[in-house]
Amino acid sequence: xxxxHIHPSRKDNHPSTEYSGLTNxxxxxxxxxxEEVRSVLKEVGEDTLKALLxxxxxxxxxxxxxxxxxxxxxxxxxxxxxxxxxxxxxxxxRQRGKACS
Numbered sequence: 001x002x003x004x005h006i007h008p009s010r011k012d013n014h015p016s017t018e019y020s021g022l023t024n025x026x027x028x029x030x031x032x033x034x035e036e037v038r039s040v041l042k043e044v045g046e047d048t049l050k051a052l053l054x055x056x057x058x059x060x061x062x063x064x065x066x067x068x069x070x071x072x073x074x075x076x077x078x079x080x081x082x083x084x085x086x087x088x089x090x091x092x093x094r095q096r097g098k099a100c101s
Contacts, residue, residue, distance in 0.1 A: 034066050041070040048078060 044051040090100040
């Protein structure tokens with residue numbers, strides 16, 4: 001039987017040192033992209049459809065854990081907006097003599 005001798009790699013050829021520059025570059029690019037999406041989510045404004053489509057896209061991509069606070073703020077704002085709209089609609093309906101529940 002022949003014995004196979006495996007020589008340990010030299011430290012400077014180890015993948016963790018060889019690709020550390022690429023890893024850091026990737027992490028920096030990732031952080032930059034996350035901040036870009038966060039900025040877009042914060043700037044959605046009052047456009048309800050755009051806001052919901054952005055949330056849907058972020059969730060479908062599986063990235064919503066990065067933007068939990070922003071998503072909650074958008075949903076809260078939309079809830080208040082529609083809750084107020086519903087109250088106003090019901091008040092107007094009652095003023096016109098329509099039954100509302």
